[in-house]
Amino acid sequence: MYLRSMVHLRKVNVWRKRQLSGANFLIIAAAFVGLLGGLAGALLKLLTHTIEHSIQGIDWGLKYYILLIFPSIGILLTVVYISGFIRKSKFEHGLSQLIYSISKSGSKIPIHNTYSQIISSALTVGFGGSAGLEAPIAVTGAAIGSNSSKIFGLNYRDRTLLLACGAAAGIASVFNSPIAGMVLALELLLPQFSIPAFIPLLIASAVATVVSQFLSPEPLFVFVAEGWRFDALPYYILMALGIGYFCSYFTKLNTWVGALFHSIKNKWTKVIVGGLVLGILIAVFPALYGEGYITIQELLNGNYSYMLQVSFFKDFAHTDWSVFLFALLTLFGKSIAALVTVQAGGNGGSFGPSLVMGGFIGFVFAYGLNTFAGTQLNVTNFIVVGMAACLSGVMHAPLTGIFLIAEITGGYKLMVPLMIGAAIAYYVNRRHNKYSIYTQSLAKEGNLLSLEDRDRTLLAAVDVGQLLETDYMAFLAESKLSDNISKILDAKKNIFAVVEADGTFTGLVFSEQLLEDVVKLKDKLEEASVLMKDLAQPALELVYLDTPIYEVIQQMERKNIRTLPVLNRDGQFAGFITKNAIFSKYRQEINKSLNYF
Known part of the structure; x- marks a missing residue:
């Protein structure tokens, strides 16, 4: 079938x-x-x-x-x-x-x-x-x-x-x-x-x-956008700077939480530890339950005390300072809860939490200034811009942040603050973290195809083993030169490896050198006393199967060599790698990366 x-x-x-x-x-x-x-x-x-x-x-x-x-x-x-x-x-x-x-x-x-x-x-x-x-x-x-x-x-x-x-x-x-x-x-x-x-x-x-x-025609957020005021522009810039630094904190926290849970080898222990931490956080801050979009919608509706009303602390729901403080704590709680959820074994992403955290930052910033500094900022506008800025900074995707928030909130009237907020947050986090939370680990492992460090990135996708050439002759160190002359003369390559019986690499010999030695050592050849190990020269550079290709090129450039012997970590000969093979593979990789369409 x-x-x-x-x-x-x-x-x-x-x-x-x-x-x-x-x-x-x-x-x-x-x-x-x-x-x-x-x-x-x-x-x-x-x-x-x-x-x-x-x-x-x-x-x-x-x-x-x-x-x-x-x-x-x-x-x-x-x-x-x-x-x-x-x-x-x-x-x-x-x-x-x-x-x-x-x-x-x-x-x-x-x-x-x-x-x-x-x-x-x-x-x-x-x-x-x-x-x-x-x-x-x-x-x-x-x-x-x-x-x-x-x-x-x-x-x-x-x-x-x-x-x-x-x-x-x-x-x-x-x-x-x-x-x-x-x-x-x-x-x-x-x-x-x-x-x-x-x-x-x-x-x-x-x-x-x-x-x-x-x-499912219902919109994610219901929001009636109002135009932005020119005198609020400095505040948008200030908030975007703060969000950029928050994104840097979140990126570093992602690394730290990942390393912490990676140290826990038993997956069921991860579930218990992560579930306990997450359960406590959500019990104290119910706004952390699930995606968190319901809370953002309540903030957009002007129901600022909603977070407290559904928590242990509902008796404090009508005081400004408690709303501000609880929102601030919920923000940092969200940054921890989102990462713990995934690292403990759950499946989800940081895309949604970035929106929610940005919304909280926008609320805390505008509501705090209005409450404690007497400003008259439009809180809902700052929530929306905060969402775009945080998504842009965390994901290193400013255009996505701008257009996504404009589309899902209908906030096209806020396009200028959205652009400014997304650009600044992206720039600030980019200065501190070259890679986003999605690409950081890939770049560290050499698995990222990026526009920067293009040559190194492309070559990182290639292993020495992929370019290993095994059609070169290898002679036993204890073998006699006289027994190998016919093989040397018939060989298509001009370089040979000399190895011990167990495959351990001893050195190199070259056909030109061997032919000269045949003439010089004619009498000894007849006595059959010249061994291959006596003629072997040490390799100027050695390559191992796990050596990065970029380092192999540096070795070749350093000694002006086009062919290098490759060994495993036990010192046994595996084959040769040539500069021509590396460049040919590089051309294939660069063509593959360019031809998306």
Whole structure:
């Protein structure tokens, strides 16, 4: 049955290649991916909200016990699901895996991501995990695009584009924001795009948005934008500077929390520790439950005491200083809770929490100045700009921050403050952290295809083993030169390795040198007393199988050598690596990185 399906599929692909140009087919494929991405987004929202509403329907006399326990249950169920059902490949969290896939694995994403991301994130967030659904749905959409390209028999270039179309469709479906979905794909996944890539991305985002609007038309935020005042501009700038430093703090906190949980080897211990920390935080600060968008909507509505009204501290809900202080503490609590949720084993992203944290910062800044300094700032406007600025800084994606917030809030009247806030926050965090939270670990491991350090980045994707040439002769150190003369004369290479019986590298000999030695040592040759180890020269430089390619090039340049011996860490000879092979591979990698469309 499978083979028959493959035969029919191959015939269909042959037919469509004859009937449709590559560009026209990609538009159709993008619409197909957008449709599936939109359905996936609607399904994820339905599952998550169904779980949330079921839990919230429980007797709220037990509310604080629910807040304490249920997030832990959600993380536990997520870990059980992943451990029990995702076995053939490693389960990855967040947008980092998409960037890694493009840089390192030919834009191929395991097929289980088309459904496992939906199930696991719905369990995590539906039960109260303080994370966002945006990263899981982006990965789901990207997996749909990547695996669809496999069905269609597309190459790396087109597969990468469909992967990005799927991610754009996922974001567009969750936020009902087609432009933001397209821009995010361009900023994070296709930084080296060409203009024609716009069309498939637009098609995928638009189709996904239409599907999402049809199935779940309610907007994420309801907000009536007012125009911004020129005299408030210095305050927007000041707030954006503060958000930039907060983004730097959050990036460093992400590294610290990740290292802390990485030191816990047992996954069930992670669930217990993370669940306990998360449960306590949410019990004290109920606004941390789930995505957190409900709280932001209440702040946009002007219900500033909402956070206190649903907490242990509701008796303080009507004092300005307690509202300010509680919002500030909730902000930092959110930064911890979002990271603990994922590191403990839950599935979610930092995309949504970035929006929520930005909203809190905008509220704390404007409400605090109005309360304690007597200013007359528009609090809702600062909440909206704060969301854009924080998303821009954390993700290093200023255009995504601007267009996403403008679309989901209808705040196009705030375009200038949005642009200023996003640009400043991005710049400040970029100065302190060259890479975003999604690319930091990839860059450290050499798995990031970035515009900066282009040569080093491209070569980091190549291993010495990939370029190893094993068709060179190696002679035993104890063998006689007289026995090897015929082999030397017939060899196509002019360099030979000399090794011990166990493969340990001893040195090098060159055909020109050997021929000279044959003449000089003619008498000794007849006596058969000259051994290969007597003629071996030490290598000027040695390369190991785990040596980065960029370092290999530096070694060659240092000694002006074009061929170097490669050893394993036990000192055994593995083969040779040549400068020609490295440059040939580099040309392939640079062509692959440029040809997105």
